[in-house]
Amino acid sequence: MGHVEQLFVRVVESGSFKKAAEYLKLEPSSVSRQIAALEERLQVRLLRRSTQRTTPTELGQRYYERLRVILDDQLALEEEIRSGVSLLNGKLRITAPVDFGTRFVVPVVSQLQALAPDLSVELLLGSPFESLVENDLDVAVRIGELPDSSLIAKHLGHNQRVLVASPGYLDQQGTPTSLDQLEAHNFILYSSGQARSDIEFADGSRFSHLKIRSNMTVNSVSAVRRLVLEGKGIHLGPLWVFADDIESGSLMRLLPDRPLRSFPVHAVYPARSYLPVKVREFIRLLSEELGSQTI
Numbered sequence: 001m002g003h004v005e006q007l008f009v010r011v012v013e014s015g016s017f018k019k020a021a022e023y024l025k026l027e028p029s030s031v032s033r034q035i036a037a038l039e040e041r042l043q044v045r046l047l048r049r050s051t052q053r054t055t056p057t058e059l060g061q062r063y064y065e066r067l068r069v070i071l072d073d074q075l076a077l078e079e080e081i082r083s084g085v086s087l088l089n090g091k092l093r094i095t096a097p098v099d100f101g102t103r104f105v106v107p108v109v110s111q112l113q114a115l116a117p118d119l120s121v122e123l124l125l126g127s128p129f130e131s132l133v134e135n136d137l138d139v140a141v142r143i144g145e146l147p148d149s150s151l152i153a154k155h156l157g158h159n160q161r162v163l164v165a166s167p168g169y170l171d172q173q174g175t176p177t178s179l180d181q182l183e184a185h186n187f188i189l190y191s192s193g194q195a196r197s198d199i200e201f202a203d204g205s206r207f208s209h210l211k212i213r214s215n216m217t218v219n220s221v222s223a224v225r226r227l228v229l230e231g232k233g234i235h236l237g238p239l240w241v242f243a244d245d246i247e248s249g250s251l252m253r254l255l256p257d258r259p260l261r262s263f264p265v266h267a268v269y270p271a272r273s274y275l276p277v278k279v280r281e282f283i284r285l286l287s288e289e290l291g292s293q294t295i
Helices: 003-014 017-024 028-042 058-081 098-115 167-173 180-184 221-229 239-248 277-291
Strands: 090-096 119-125 139-143 152-159 161-165 186-189 213-217 235-238 263-269
Touching: 003 017, 003 028, 003 058, 017 028, 090 098, 090 277, 098 119, 098 139, 098 239, 098 277, 139 277, 152 277, 161 239, 186 221, 186 235, 221 235, 221 239, 235 239, 263 277
Parallel strands: 090 119, 090 139, 186 213
Antiparallel strands: 139 263, 152 263, 161 235
């Protein structure tokens, strides 16, 4: 596939001449001229240009889809031909939630780079990119139910959640033994969204968010953990954050006979006819990491 065809694919996937130019380290005017020359050669208008976004025409979309297959086939062929050499090279761009990514994805990236010194990894933590293709991301780690999309999802496990409080807090405020008793307690929340979410249990029952009383919201898992350890209130959060504290007795697991609903963990990536080895290997290592941990 020629340079200009690859350029066209990048423009379609990024939705912008400017973004494509930045990615390919070219001037936007050069990209525009080359695409115009391609359209002139084909005698077809391939792109609709606007100040907001560049989108393919109907024929442009057909041209893009066929070129994408050809490009994927070319990548697959190159990896097959280079099978005697390390296939883990180039750049791998990953996005993941901040705290989960720090705890689980960073060690996997270290493992991957130990296997593949020629691989460059860019890990973007906490950036909720809506479009992986547009932002040139290879794979995203997501927690929770996934919206319908064109992305492919690989299920990696479940993020178990717990209600926890310190023994000191419980000595002062009493230990809740039923859902109704939670109303009398103070919660430390991770986000304003948590304040609007019912506490959901594995059996389908709920504790209404309207009954949750809180005087502190902080969007850092380590800060929430510190506040809970200091006896400032109850928190509902991931088991992996508090497992060691529960084990040591620094924190108590509340309502242990009422397990909470867990959230699925997925690796998601664009639907392509070919999945690069670097993405497959990252997903394999992350799946192994999560399988060996309490999540």
